[in-house]
Amino acid sequence: MTKSAQTSELIVYGRADCHLCEEMIQGLKQRQEQVPFNFEVVDIDADPALVTRYNDKIPVLVSSHDGMEICHHFLDFAALDDYLAKIR
Template structure:
C-alpha cells in the first residue's frame, strides 16, 4: 500500500486564520469590532470566534479593561484592542502567506 506524503508546514493555514475576539455583551466597542471583522472577511480569508469574558474570571482578570481584544490563539499574540487595527491584522496574517 502506498502512502501519500503530506507536505508539512509549520502552521496549518486554518489555525493561522482563526482569531478570537474577547469581549462581553452590551459592549458597543465589541460590536463595532465584530462588524468591522465581518466586513473585512469579504476581502481577506480568516475566521473568528467571539468569547464572552464574563464566563471566565481569568479572562476578566486578563482583558477586563481592554476589551474588545483581538487575539491570535496560535501564537498567543494580541493583535489589537478597543478598535480593529487593520494594518496589525494584515501584518499578522501576512507572516503566514
C-alpha cells in the same frame, strides 16, 4: 456572542452589550469579504481569569495560534493585515 464552527485563526475577547466589541466584530466581518479568515468571539464574563486579564482592554483581538495580541479597544486594520500576511 457566538463561536465559529470552523477552526479560528483569531479570537475576539469581549462581552455582551459592548458597543466597541460589536464594532470590532463588524470590522472583522467586513475584512472577511476581502481576505478569508475565521474568528471566534469569547465572552470574558464566562471565565473569571479572562475578566481579570482583559476587563479594561476589551475588545481584544488575539491570535488563536500563539495568543499574541493584535489590537485592543479598536480594530487596527493594518495590524490585522500584517498578522494575516504572516500566517499565510
